[in-house]
Structure formats: C-alpha cells, structure tokens
Amino acid sequence: MTTLASFEYHPTEMPSPFIRLRVFVQPSPYGKKGLKSAAARFALATPETDFKIDEDQPYGEIWMGDHPNGMAHTLDGVPLSKLIESSPEEYLTPSVYHRFGHEKHLPFLFKVLSFDKALPLQAHPDRALATRLMKKEKRETGKNEVFVDPNHKPEVAVTISETFEGFVGFRPTAEIKSFLKVVPELRKVLSDHETVEKFLAAEDDGEEASKLLKIMFSELLGTTHTEIAACSQQLLTHVERGEEESLGGLGARQGLARVIKKVLNDYPEDVGLFAAVFFMNYVRLHKGEGIAVPADCIHAYLEGDVIECMAWSDNMIACGFGAPPERNDPRVFVDMLKYEPLPSENLELKHETWAKSGNGKTQIVFAPMDEFDLLNTKLRKGEEEVVAGGIHGPVVFIVTEGDAVLSLADGQREQLLKQGQVVFVKPNTGYKLKGVTDKVEIWGAFVEAFGECFEDRA
The missing domain is CATH 1.10.441.10 (Phosphomannose Isomerase, domain 2)
Structure with a gap:
C-alpha cells in the first residue's frame, strides 16, 4: 500500500485547473447516524471515495483539505498535500505562499459538520499554546499524535440546515x-x-x-x-x-x-x-x-x-x-x-455581494481572521455566475444543494458537479457556474493575497 510519505507526484499528470476531490469522512460519536448525516450524504456523492454508509454509524464530519489528520485526495488518489507541495506557488500563488510563512499547505481547513448531539465543550489554542502542547507531548511520549501542528485554530460555522x-x-x-x-x-x-x-x-x-x-x-x-x-x-x-x-x-x-x-x-x-x-x-x-x-x-x-x-x-x-x-x-x-x-x-458573521461576482449571484462572508473568507453562490435552473478573473489564491468549493455545471469563464472544460461533490480550483482561473436543477447552492473557502512581499507570520 502506498503511504502518504512515500507518494511521488508528477505535476504533468494533472493539467486541469478544476481538481475534483475525494473527501475524508470522520465518524464521530456526536454525528447524525447514517443517511441522516449531511456529511455522509455528501461523501456518497463521489463514488471514488469508496465510502459505504452504515445506518447505525454516526458520521460527524467531512474534511476537504490537506491536513494530515484528515487528508482529501484527488479522484485518482493523489493526496492534496502532495499536489500543493509539488508546486506551492502554482497552487497557492507566490503571494499567498509568502504571506503565510512559506508553508506548503492551504492556510485553511474546510469541513462540513452534521451533528444531533453536543460536541465536546472545547476551545482551540493560540499559536503559543499550540507550540507548547506539541513540545510537551513530544517530550513525554517521544512523538506527536494528538498535537501534530503548531498553528492556532480560529474558526467560523455557517448553518446549512434549517436551524x-x-x-x-x-x-x-x-x-x-x-x-x-x-x-x-x-x-x-x-x-x-x-x-x-x-x-x-x-x-x-x-x-x-x-x-x-x-x-x-x-x-x-x-x-x-x-x-x-x-x-x-x-x-x-x-x-x-x-x-x-x-x-x-x-x-x-x-x-x-x-x-x-x-x-x-x-x-x-x-x-x-x-x-x-x-x-x-x-x-x-x-x-x-x-x-x-x-x-x-x-x-x-x-x-x-x-x-x-x-x-x-x-x-x-x-x-x-x-x-x-x-x-x-x-x-x-x-x-x-x-x-x-x-x-x-x-x-455573528457579516456578508455582502462579492465584488468579483459577474452576475450578482455570490455573497462573500467575511471571516474575522486572515486565513480565509467564504463564498456562497445561489442559482436557479439556467442561471449563471461568472468570475472572469478568477481568485488570486486557492479555493475549495462544495455543492450543498442541487447540481451545477462548472467551466472556464469562456465555457470551455465543462464538468457536472452534483450535490455533495467537492472541487479545488487553481488560482487565477476564471470560472463559470450554471444551475442545472431548480435550486443550487455552492459554498467555497478561499484566500487571496496581493503583492510580491509579505512578512513571514509569527
């Protein structure tokens, strides 16, 4: 079996700016069981994930990023981390790469959570405490299994259920x-x-x-x-x-x-x-x-x-x-x-019509943190949203309702995205979304940075 550490990726194998992802499914004791879980239903939408539902199993989360504790993969099995590591300036942009301390991974981690039982009473440490916790675990056990990164974890949650x-x-x-x-x-x-x-x-x-x-x-x-x-x-x-x-x-x-x-x-x-x-x-x-x-x-x-x-x-x-x-x-x-x-x-989060929205169908949801903001596109059947110049940074989209066609801004390279399917879009890729079903909703997480030089983050 090929391990993450040994996997070699050759960039010439994957020229498309639209990279479909297989999500990581996280069973959790607080998750909704079986098909009641939106996270589980979304995971089923991508057959390549090779995911089968157990109606008695609670499914709490899907992860759509490149963190080692829950890695997403391309449809043909490339870990998203290896893709980005192979050419960070291509997949993040030079500005994002420099802004976030030359770290060869996304600055953010995107998820869907589905739960009907309280999650643990919790908090996420700042960078200083995260670093101390990593050192403490390594000193006491000789390895890091619980605390595997030294980063902070501010977050946002947006409701996709009725309440x-x-x-x-x-x-x-x-x-x-x-x-x-x-x-x-x-x-x-x-x-x-x-x-x-x-x-x-x-x-x-x-x-x-x-x-x-x-x-x-x-x-x-x-x-x-x-x-x-x-x-x-x-x-x-x-x-x-x-x-x-x-x-x-x-x-x-x-x-x-x-x-x-x-x-x-x-x-x-x-x-x-x-x-x-x-x-x-x-x-x-x-x-x-x-x-x-x-x-x-x-x-x-x-x-x-x-x-x-x-x-x-x-x-x-x-x-x-x-x-x-x-x-x-x-x-x-x-x-x-x-x-x-x-x-x-x-x-509470604030939002407004996104300045890059060609047809006014996308809202930007502002996150009070540097690593990301969110996008929310809503379409009816036949309606289109065009972002001609693309995004000056990486973006991950998930279709949470209905089906849509994603293509380049000029209509080339069309691909159908069904409810629950996830796609990574390379920076500076102009794109178009078109509604296929009566109601379509798409959420995205992205980050942009402009200019050539940014101080490394502390």
Whole structure:
C-alpha cells in the first residue's frame, strides 16, 4: 500500500485547473447516524471515495483539505498535500505562499459538520499554546499524535440546515448573574459562596467580574461527579414539572428547559450542563447565518448541519460533553480561555455581494481572521455566475444543494458537479457556474493575497 510519505507526484499528470476531490469522512460519536448525516450524504456523492454508509454509524464530519489528520485526495488518489507541495506557488500563488510563512499547505481547513448531539465543550489554542502542547507531548511520549501542528485554530460555522443550535463564548455578566440568583442548583455546584457574592456585586463590564468568572468556572469544572449528578437530577425535576420560573425570565425566553432536557439526555450527569447552559451564550441560527469562534473561545455546538472553516490546524483542548481523554485537560482548559463576557451577536458573521461576482449571484462572508473568507453562490435552473478573473489564491468549493455545471469563464472544460461533490480550483482561473436543477447552492473557502512581499507570520 502506498503511504502518504512515500507518494511521488508528477505535476504533468494533472493539467486541469478544476481538481475534483475525494473527501475524508470522520465518524464521530456526536454525528447524525447514517443517511441522516449531511456529511455522509455528501461523501456518497463521489463514488471514488469508496465510502459505504452504515445506518447505525454516526458520521460527524467531512474534511476537504490537506491536513494530515484528515487528508482529501484527488479522484485518482493523489493526496492534496502532495499536489500543493509539488508546486506551492502554482497552487497557492507566490503571494499567498509568502504571506503565510512559506508553508506548503492551504492556510485553511474546510469541513462540513452534521451533528444531533453536543460536541465536546472545547476551545482551540493560540499559536503559543499550540507550540507548547506539541513540545510537551513530544517530550513525554517521544512523538506527536494528538498535537501534530503548531498553528492556532480560529474558526467560523455557517448553518446549512434549517436551524443550528450551540453555545459560543461566555454570556454577558448580567445574564450569568441572573441565573445565579434564580437557579438554586447552580449555586449548589458552586460551593465558594464568597466568590459568587463578589461576582454578583462586581460591575458587569469590569475587569474584576472577568477575574471572578474564571475562578467560578474553574471551581465548577472541579465539582465532584456526585454533586453534579445530584444537582442535575434536581434541575431536571424542576424543568419536567414545568417550573419555568426555576430558570428565570431569560431561561424562559431562550427556551432553555428544552435545551436542558436534550443535554441531559445526551450526557447524563455531565458538568457541561451547568457550564454551557448557564455560563455560555446559547446561539440559535437559521440557514445561511454564521458565527465566528476566535482562538481560546469556549464553545460547544449542539445540533445542526454547518459549513465550518478554520485556520489549518486540528488543535483542541476539551472538558465535558464526552471530551476525548487525550484532549481532556481541565487545568490547561481553564487557563487558556478568554473570559470576555459578551453577547453572541458580537460574533455573528457579516456578508455582502462579492465584488468579483459577474452576475450578482455570490455573497462573500467575511471571516474575522486572515486565513480565509467564504463564498456562497445561489442559482436557479439556467442561471449563471461568472468570475472572469478568477481568485488570486486557492479555493475549495462544495455543492450543498442541487447540481451545477462548472467551466472556464469562456465555457470551455465543462464538468457536472452534483450535490455533495467537492472541487479545488487553481488560482487565477476564471470560472463559470450554471444551475442545472431548480435550486443550487455552492459554498467555497478561499484566500487571496496581493503583492510580491509579505512578512513571514509569527
């Protein structure tokens, strides 16, 4: 069997600017099962992936990039990483290659996630912490299997299902205070009553409140399983009796009784219940809406199908909601988090009609990070979108609804793209998309850089 390390690629074998990809399928305990998973259905669209669905298996993710933990391949088996390494200036552009420190890989990692159970309560380290974690693992085990890259991992998620639910970032201080005042079970799991009282008395937007929040959150994650189990059962009893007042006005407005029942069904007696529901922003988005998750930002997606894109990394620290043991480190988790209690609206993504859109059919979704932005093209049958000059950098597209024809801007080299199929488009390739079915939606991740010289990134 040919290994990734030994694979030799000869560029003359693949002249097309449109390179279809076989995605990497990631079974995950939080994924939707079988054909209920959009990720699994999309993977099936490319027969060359050699993927067969097990209706009892949860499928959480597909990866459409060149990270070693989940490599995409061309249809004839070339790892995407080897393609890019063979000629980084051709597949990234000289400007992108220089801008991102002469790294011979995409600056971003593009995914589809499909889940009906909460993902682990998690955060992604910044570059400094990622480097330390890599060194620590190498020192202790002699190799890197968990932390395999030194990069940060800010990310965005955009809803492609009708709705998305999740928890992102710490709630505004005033909201946390309101729960501390009306939810007795929350007070019980926080035994340091002096810190709680100081937090309640602190100014909502002050530095003192953030410091006390960290102390309380650390204490919560260290609460014994016995105490969490008892308080979880008491909370569930109140909720099942229909006692909405036990959650206060905010809990009633956000429908948190239903959320609590779901979380406890997914993860009985888990500290993540109190951490997520009462300390974190509960986010509910509709199709096409998205949210940013900066490095060191606590989050846990709950239910939905999303397009996800992030800086090129697979680094994660988790604690709660089935966190994998090799990534479960409460001390590092508490210390790394940003204790910035802000409404989730501050993290919602903005979009506008893309300046390169020839027919006004494509929106650009701005990511608050350097490594990428997103594109969303919507077409009806027979409608066309033309990007005559192409993109000055790499782009990966996936068709999330309907079928489309992709061609060069002049109509040459047509190929049919069916729902779920993925294509890498080489930089500076003018292209045209034409709707084949009644409704077509295509998402893309891309990065551009202009000019000859960029400082290497720290």
